[in-house]
């Protein structure tokens with residue numbers, strides 16, 4: 001199996017608070033993994049460790065076999081920027097920029113010139129049904145449209161892994177199901193692995209592997 005991300009014995013403390021307890025996790029290229037668990041169980045904290053945003057207190061997270069902890073800050077930032085994507089519950093778009101400019105950001109940050117970046121972004125946005133809205137400011141979008149832009153931005157640079165923290169949690173159930181379908185279809189089409197945190201069992205059912213988190217302890221759910 002072609003493992004892209006592996007966590008071994010990951011602990012995360014915030015002061016006295018033991019948010020993640022000895023988590024082991026591995027993700028194959030193109031795999032979709034869902035993590036469920038109640039509020040406060042440590043899902044977001046684990047995601048931050050897996051994404052190299054927070055260094056674990058103990059244990060190791062490796063990307064293609066290289067521990068994040070061995071990378072100098074600049075290399076770690078470049079890896080996060082170029083090989084990883086993020087989708088959050090509220091999209092977290094830049095409201096002063098247009099749809100196209102938001103979606104093109106990862107490409108611009110990777111040094112691709114503006115015209116080319118916008119051509120690629122527009123292709124992805126069209127696949128998400130946003131072809132008519134390329135020049136619209138994101139502050140003028142509906143929730144579902146904004147979340148599609150966030151999906152486009154997370155996938156446009158064809159990252160190896162996308163982390164999604166309740167990516168459709170702010171949408172009504174019809175919109176959520178649609179955006180999630182489009183997101184997973186696009187990710188699977190380009191073999192981007194996805195780690196998705198969700199409260200929704202229907203969402204988790206669409207993943208290749210399912211985990212639960214309870215009081216900081218991660219456990220894989222085995223299909224019966």
Ligand SMILES: Nc1ncnc2c1ncn2[C@@H]1O[C@H](COP(=O)(O)OP(=O)(O)OP(=O)(O)O)[C@@H](O)[C@H]1O
Nearest residue numbers: 014017018019037038039040041042043044045046
């Ligand atoms: N920056 C922080 N400082 C101190 N404690 C924190 C911090 N962030 C989270 N916690 C605590 O760590 C625990 C895990 O929080 P985390 O946000 O990872 O849970 P979660 O499962 O993602 O919750 P939710 O589903 O509500 O987003 C909680 O008890 C939370 O209060």
